[in-house]
Structure formats: C-alpha cells, structure tokens
Amino acid sequence: MRTPRTAAGTFSAVLLATTALGIAAPAAHATPVTGSSSTASAAGTSSAPSFRFVDIPGAEGITLKGNVFTPSGDDGYERHPAVVLPSSWGLNDLEYLAQAQKLADSGYVVVSYTARGFYLSGGRIDVAGPLDVADISKVIDWTLANTPADPERIGMAGVSYGAGLTLMGAAHDPRVKAVAALSGWADLTESIYGGRTQHLQSSLLLGAAGYLTGRPSAEFQQVLTDFLASNYDQEDELIAWGKVRSPATYLDRINANGTAVMLANAWGDTIFPPNQLASFYDRLSVPKRLEFRPGDHATPEITGLFGLPNDVWSDTRRWLDHHLKGEDNGIDGEQPVRLASRSGGAYEGYDSWSGVPSATRKLSLDSTRRITANVDSGADGGIIFLSSLADQLARTPPIVSVPLLPRAFAAVWKSPRYETSQQVRGTPVLHTTVTPSAARGTFIAYLYDVNALGIGKLVTHAPYTFTDRTPGNPFGVDLQLYSTAYDLPAGHRLAVVVDTVDPLYIEHNPAFSGLTLSSPAADPSWLSVPLRRPSLP
Structure with a gap:
C-alpha cells in the first residue's frame, strides 16, 4: 500500500500544489499499482491536463514513485x-x-x-x-x-x-x-x-x-x-x-x-x-x-x-x-x-564559450610573499547559498577590507586604478611559484574589486591542495579560478589575495607550516584576467 509521504515531502507537496497550482495535492496515501493510477483533474476542470500518481518499475525490481500529467482532450490515439x-x-x-x-x-x-x-x-x-x-x-x-x-x-x-x-x-x-x-x-x-x-x-x-x-x-x-x-x-x-x-x-x-x-x-x-x-x-x-x-x-x-x-x-x-x-x-x-x-x-x-573574452591581460604578481598557514585572514568565499544569493538579489558578494588583511596570513597584490570599467568575462587563471614548508598544504586564491576606500568585493576565487611535496622545494601552480561575469567600475582596482583557510573547504596545512609565493625571473607569476573588451593596459 502507498504509505503517507514524509513530513518534508508533504510540505513540498502542499507548498507547491497550493501556492503554484492552486490545486489540492492528491492523497499521498493512495494505492496505485504498476501501470494504474489515481486520476484527478489538475485544476478541477475537464479542459485541464489530467494528473495521476503512479508506481513505475525500476531496475532490479524496485518501485519508483512518480506522477504523470497528460494533455487535456487526449483521445487515446494521438x-x-x-x-x-x-x-x-x-x-x-x-x-x-x-x-x-x-x-x-x-x-x-x-x-x-x-x-x-x-x-x-x-x-x-x-x-x-x-x-x-x-x-x-x-x-x-x-x-x-x-x-x-x-x-x-x-x-x-x-x-x-x-x-x-x-x-x-x-x-x-x-x-x-x-x-x-x-x-x-x-x-x-x-x-x-x-x-x-x-x-x-x-x-x-x-x-x-x-x-x-x-x-x-x-x-x-x-x-x-x-x-x-x-x-x-x-x-x-x-x-x-x-x-x-x-x-x-x-x-x-x-x-x-x-x-x-x-x-x-x-x-x-x-x-x-x-x-x-x-x-x-x-x-x-x-x-x-x-x-x-x-x-x-x-x-x-x-x-x-x-x-x-x-x-x-x-x-x-x-x-x-x-x-x-x-x-x-x-x-x-x-x-x-x-x-x-x-x-x-x-x-x-x-557564439561560443571560448569566444566570451575578447582579450586577456596579465596582472604581474611581483616580489615574494611569505604567509603563515592555519589562520583565516578574513578573505573568504562566503557561506554556501547565502553569499551568492545575496549577490544575486542585492549584488552584495562577500566583502573584505583589503588594507586590513593581516599580511602575515594573506599575500596581497593590487593593480593600478582603472579609468574605465573593466568587464571581466570568463575564467581568470593564476600562475605562480609556491615553496611549502611542509609536504602538504592548501591555499585559496581570491580576486577582489577594490574601491577607493579599500573595500573589496569578491569577484571570484578557487582552492588548491598539494600533497607529497618536498619541503623547501618550489613548484609551479596553474590554477583556474571560477568563471564569472563581473563589471569592475571605473576608478576601482583589482586585488589578488592568497591565504590558507576558507570555511567552504577542508584545508590540509600542518600546524606551524607556511607558504612562500615568489616570482622567479625565469618564470614570473601573474594572474590573467579575461575581458569582454581590451581595456586593461
């Protein structure tokens, strides 16, 4: 016999049915057999599609619970x-x-x-x-x-x-x-x-x-x-x-x-x-x-x-x-x-995804930065659902004060201010050289839109974890940040931030470990920024 829906299922049924459709949810304890059903009008009129709950045979003999809408006026032949x-x-x-x-x-x-x-x-x-x-x-x-x-x-x-x-x-x-x-x-x-x-x-x-x-x-x-x-x-x-x-x-x-x-x-x-x-x-x-x-x-x-x-x-x-x-x-x-x-x-x-950016420019990440691991600098990707929903509804992504980020725990590079809007479109890529103090570790790279007061809005980010590295030996990293479409206002600058802790991810930095990010002359570090227009110098 078809047993009652769970509380969560019943809630979704009532919410969707009454709010979206204006119909009474069919009885969750109806007893259809394979190929048969309990049938109801979806809106209580003969012109509406018919609706029924069904039991569908699945693989290995299980039963899948389902429902079917059939167009109104179906004569059984069409x-x-x-x-x-x-x-x-x-x-x-x-x-x-x-x-x-x-x-x-x-x-x-x-x-x-x-x-x-x-x-x-x-x-x-x-x-x-x-x-x-x-x-x-x-x-x-x-x-x-x-x-x-x-x-x-x-x-x-x-x-x-x-x-x-x-x-x-x-x-x-x-x-x-x-x-x-x-x-x-x-x-x-x-x-x-x-x-x-x-x-x-x-x-x-x-x-x-x-x-x-x-x-x-x-x-x-x-x-x-x-x-x-x-x-x-x-x-x-x-x-x-x-x-x-x-x-x-x-x-x-x-x-x-x-x-x-x-x-x-x-x-x-x-x-x-x-x-x-x-x-x-x-x-x-x-x-x-x-x-x-x-x-x-x-x-x-x-x-x-x-x-x-x-x-x-x-x-x-x-x-x-x-x-x-x-x-x-x-x-x-x-x-x-x-x-x-x-x-x-x-x-x-x-016309294509690869054709989204019309230009790519590189931000130089010069000089060496050393950071201590296992401390959240304040630069974060946000909270699942809530942060990106705030960005969707209010254009308010995770925010940080870039000047106040503790440089002992966060490596920071800033671009010049841009006189015109920069339309970031596509996938930024970080290329850098990392020297770890431990065999394994994690870092997170962030790209921020920074206004005249130093307040940074998160443009994108991505995590990176390494294992089985030799402490003290540098290695190269190419990391794709998450693709995005974001318009940097005129007068703002971009900032690249790297730290080692983000609540979105599991980090793997041993206690008292650290990272050194460098830019060797033979292999300089950079962040490429994909643009809709070739507006970066």
Missing part, C-alpha cells in the same frame, strides 16, 4: 511529445508540479519521478550511478507503454541532481532527443573536489540531505566518509567513483546520439561550479545552448518551481518546443551562449 523529470537531491516527484502542468498545457506528456533511494522510491541512493541510469530507461519504457507518448519525441529536464540524471540519460538512452540540465554537473569529481580540495560545506549539505530524506548505499556512505576524512589514500577510488557518474565521461555517446543539450547554471554555484560545465559545453558537437546567471545552486530557476515567471524555465520550454515539437520559435537562431553579468544589465550573447 501521440504527444513527452518530458521525463527526475527529482532533485532530497526532493521528490512533486517538485515539478508547476512546470509539469505548464508543459502539459502546451501538449506534453510529463512524467516526474522520485530518484531511487529517496522518500518512498525503492532501493538506495546510487548518486547517478549505473542503477540510476538503468532507472531512466525503465521510466522511458513505462512512459511509452502507459501514456500516449511519442517514442520519437522524448525529452528530459531537471534541476540539480535531476539535471545530472538528465545528462546521464542523454548519454545512455538514444531515445532521448533533447534535454535541459539546470544547475547540474558534467564532471562530478571536479565539482566537489576541484583543486584536489574537498568542498566541505557542499558535501556536508548533500550528505545530510541524503541521510534525512533517503537511504544512502553502502558505497556512497564509504565514499562520503573517506571524502570528509580527507583520506588521500583513497583518492584514486574517489576519482574513479566520480568518473562513472560524470556525463563528461560519456561525451562521445551524447555526440553520437545527437541529443540537443541545454545547460543553465549560476556563476556562484557552490555545489557545481561553472568551469566544469563550460568545458563540457565546448566539447559538445550537438545542438547546444549554455546559460549562466547570477546566483547559487538552483537559485536562478527556483521561482519557476512555484509557477512564477522565470527566464530559465521559459528558455527550457522554448528549447524543448523547438527540438521535440519542431516549433520555429527562434531559439535556434540566437547566439547559443547567453550570459547575465553579476553586475546587472541585459543578457549578452556569444
């Missing part, structure tokens, strides 16, 4: 394009009610399902592993057998975990013709372990949500334990585990399938940073679209989950309409890379 919506991490199949109804209103069959291991779906959390991939094909099989879906017009879309599953579906099931991955990942290892540094706040959040709303597999529990314990002896195993779960691993399959791929993420996504997605986009040879906006993980599209106007979801529907329904809505004629600056202004269009 075939409709279909969209499969896998749930986000920690959420269930009720997540997409508002957008599912909008899609059904325009003629789609829409099947949403709760990923295995979460809430009432069977099995254990596989983190987009082989069992999740098998479930995707099972859901498509069920959709074709139990709804008026057209087998030639199958699409997928999803947010966060659902976005990752969507891209895995594009790679592993050639029936998927078009996808929209919102706030997802292409390289899972690079997302949570970029710079060989464990992303602490995001991994704790994901782990806690997994335990609270689902049943982690034994494999996932072990990986999470090793990850949080900074067990570098298991690094190869972690990378292999992540590779299996990364759509980038299967790029050739996506290209061979010809699936049309739309990617949309936030500049400040603290779970799945933008760099790994942009690299994946560049290597796609299928119809493709890339969108970046201000915000953090899933914050650009969250209002759309409540049925409110939302650019991300509007573009998602246009993308699916063009590639699944053949609508000539103009989206294929637009420049495929669409960016919104964190500083405001209209959307910017580009």
